[in-house]
Amino acid sequence: MQIILCESAEQVGRRAADIIEARVRQGPAVLGLATGGSPASTYAELIRRHREEGLRFGDVTAFTLDEYAGLPADHPQSYHSTIRREFVDHVDLDLAKLHTPRGDAEDLVAEAARYDLAIVGAGGIDVQLLGIGANGHIGFNEPTSSLRSRTRVKTLAVATRTANARFFEGDDEEVPKLCLTQGLGTIGESRQAVLVALGSAKAAAVQAMVEGPVSAFCPGSVLQLHPRATIVLDPGAASQLTMLEYYRDAQALNDGLQ
Template sequence: MQIILCDSEEQVGRRAADLIEARVRQGPAVLGLATGGSPAATYAELIRRHREEGLGFGAVTAFTLDEYAGLPAHHPQSYHSTIRREFTDHVDLPPRRLHTPHGDAEDLAAEAVRYDASIEQAGGIDVQLLGLGANGHIGFNEPTSSLRSRTRVKTLSGATRAANSRFFEGDGEEVPKLCLTQGLGTICESRQAVLVALGEAKASAVQAMVEGPVSAFCPGSVLQLHPRAAVVLDPAAAGRLTLLEYYREAQALQDDLQ
């Protein structure tokens, strides 16, 4: 696990965008896209690079991490609508190559199996962008999720629904109680994982994910087992890391070697 320490949210966005751009410029790529507040600076930087530096997404296929159960794709708070609004509508990624789980499917369990298979049929995900919940969740894999889980239906915790109520005009009752999410096993099959975390509210989860045991109680800790995972942090999110000075030294050495 590579720890990348940044001075600001904007630098977090730039460093995460560097990792994504490096793969996109190699040729046809499959990206895994997260929603929420954490990746916003990354998307803003990728959009800027598309507009000002010619970074093209025409050969990219994208899969979102998750979707609310019961919301059709056109609902303004569906993750299909959200990722279009926040990222893909601002670059040249073909709409037909943007895939999200069908939250309004009649058979959600069958839809989860279909979605997982569609990722495999696309050749697997090259770079998976992730955020981190305050309770350690990635995607919508809440605490106690199986570390080998596949895309499936999950029940959202009260804490997650409360955190997401800001997207539903502050009304927690409007936040769906179920979702479809890529599983931890699915996420770990990505060739590279890039997790971004911002703010003091994420510091405890970051410390548990990076330095705690690999445990279903902190789903993000599964990234300790990922062969190529980068964790990109602002100062507040990194503030509770016990080995913070070691990570700074390792980062400085790596930067010198590049």
């Protein structure tokens, strides 16, 4: 893992956007897109670079991490609608190249298998953007998820549904109980994973992910096995890490080499 320590959410967004931009400018790219609060500053920075610096997304194919079961793509709280609202509609990414699981599919198990194969068919994901939940989940892979899991149907934890109730007028009962999510094994096949985390509410999960054992109880810890995982943190998210001095030294050296 490479740990990047930042001073603000805006700096987190800039550092994550640097990685994504570098790959996009190389030519046709496949991006994995997360939703939620954590990647918001990354998307804001990519949109700014598109508008002000000519960063183009016409050669990008994108796959979202997950989707609520039961919600059609045009539902305002579906992740298809959310990623369009937060990012895609503000850049020149072709909507035909934006892929999300169909939450309203009649056969969710078959839809999950189709989506997993679609990622493979696109050549795999070059850069996967991730956030982490307070319980350590990445995507919707809740604690006890198999570390080798593929895209599949999952039951959402009560803590996750409570955290997401703010998008459903604060009503936990309106949050779907099932979802479709890329599995930990699917995420692990990305060529580069970039996880962004903000705030002290994520600090315990970040510490478990980075410094704890690889464990299904902290799904994010599977990134310890990823050959190219970058973790980008603000001070709050990094506040429980025990090796901060080492991470700062390594970051200074890496930044100097670049």
